[in-house]
Amino acid sequence: MASFYGVSGRNLQTQYKDFLSDFKVWDQLPHAKKWLLFPQNIGKRLSIDETSLSNGELYTILTNKSGKGRKGAIVAMVAGTKAETVIGVIEKIPLQQRNLVKEITLDMAGNMGLIAKKCFANATRVTDRFHVQKLATEALQEIRIKYRWEAIDQENDAIEKAKKSKVNFESKILSNGDTLKQLLARSRYFLYKAKTKWTQNQTERTALLFELYPDIQKGYNLTQELRNIFENTKDKIIGFAKLAKWHEKVNQSGFKSFGTISRTIMNHYQTILNYFDNRSTNASAESFNAKIKAFRSKFRGVRNVEYFLFRLTTIYA
Template sequence: MARVGVEKLLERLLGVKGPRVRGARFEPRGVVVEVRPPLRKSRCGVCGRPCPRYDSCPPRPWRHLALGRTAFWLSYAPRRVECREHGVRVEQVPWAAHDSHFTRKFEEMVAWLAQRMDKSATCRLMAINWRTVGTIVERVVAERLDAQRLEGLYIIGVDELSHRRHHQYLSVVVDHLKSRVVWMGEGKGEGTLHGFFDKLGPGRTQALTHVTQDLNAAFSKVVKQRAPQAVQVFGRFHVQKLANETLDEVRRGEVRDVSGTQSAAAVKKSRWALLKNPWNLTLRQGEKLREVQRLNRRLYRAYLLKESLAKGMDYRQLARASEHLDSWSRWASRSRLKPFVRLAKTVRKHKQGIVAYNQTGLSNGVVEGLNNKIRLVMRRAYGFRNTAALKAMVFLCCGGLVLNPPLPGIA
């Protein structure tokens, strides 16, 4: 085959717009393709402004997508330029981001896989380590995240999540209508949420109609202060979570109190049978529940209270929901179960916010789905170098980012 033919073939195979292929060679690490940018004018790698040339660097490789088992590398000796603003920098190349050792197509593929696949599969397929995935995700998200994501917010949710084995917190704001994460701040509590409202500004804050949040968060105060027109909503997801935690507190208390008695066996290993929705129980868990019912009436009462509160969240009519909450609170405060007496107080105090959930028309499944997804992604991001990479990963997977990697197929 003529030499020109091979070069055209390579250009086509690489699928990278811009570089002109000048030659290729086999090396132990794969095929190294020598390229050069199509335009001779040099530009600053940081800002892209045309700049005078300063000197040149030795050739360097950029990792490109592999073809089958053959790795491809682009090789080019970039020039250095002198930018008025950034000083002496390596020039911009059309196939890669500044300071990256990978081509854009490679990075887009890595990010697309990281959105969908687990850690080890992504690393194995692309032959890079997980920290590098973090760095790539940061770069792709910085370039591609929707800059308009804070526009047109009406119903938002605020939440704080712990990461790094519960030592640090991230505060997360989601757009419920578009079901995506729009803001994240390090830390928790009032100060962090003020940071969000500062960024949002008074105009866009005015447009908020509902804010869903945790029942016992310090967020309530900030929302009242910064967005007084917005209805504070305690999402069903949060109410259920609190009911589950309260039930578990009773269970732990019972484990301590009944040890050595007959009902100890019933309490033992009952956690999942009690916390799961009744229609999801396995046969054995069902039996466990009946055992609890027979042998530990206090714990079974706590179970019924949890179920009843969850059921009350199903009412679509405000009046009925409100009525149910009232009678539930009366029952809970007479239950002689301290944790539930406390929960009854909380429910009474936040009743308006709990029934307001009906007005939002939000589906619990969607809200809870996004919440769970954020938690899963945060767990997957363990091992990233820093919080910036963790945040980028959450934006990548839950920020509504649409990527377009060069997938195999018939063109």
């Protein structure tokens, strides 16, 4: 618009902020950088998560699922992630309104659990299944990375040995054209996927990978089994039984990283099992975080955080 009228974009933005918009009389302006609160947007089903606005600075954001990422979605935004700070802001919402909340989804961070417990005493806390699955995927990738470093070390040893023997070094080429090091590096992305979503090349690469590294196959199977429990189970009691069987398989595998995940699930089993009641996740919060990042990219170069928050809440609060 600025180029159409032949004026400076920055000047136009300044004029809009200072004179055309309601920014100067915004009722949240005095404390916007520290917290924002929209009690009228509270609903029965909420999500709580953290997001980065600029320079890696984190904000805790509380959203209403029924807002569906549009107008009325934001209930509160608080600078930082300290539980006592966030609780102090959210408790500004009358207790009668907060007691109407029936469910709140969150990750396994202790501060998020404390915030939800203190502020919404009547709400069922539901641990987001995708955070649990992400831990399993990271454990699988840890096994792959360990073998990749070993392959790199082996290749370096072979190169140094060849130099001492004054012979040319040639990497061993596998049947699909990869070297061992390449096989382990290129396997990263499809290990996140279910087998049904692999391409023909990925299926061929996986067969080689699992043949050479059975531990990676075991880790992959454990990851997929955990995902299947969440995707295909609708009863809490059955979900509990399946997670118990998965725990036994993890113990038998001997994988330390998967053992850590299993212990984490046991320590949060009540809120994890609550997922099976309504199959609620924090996907709406993650989607809203993506919208914030996209919105932020449009305001790249704008240094006034309060103005950015004003424009953001104009659309989503």
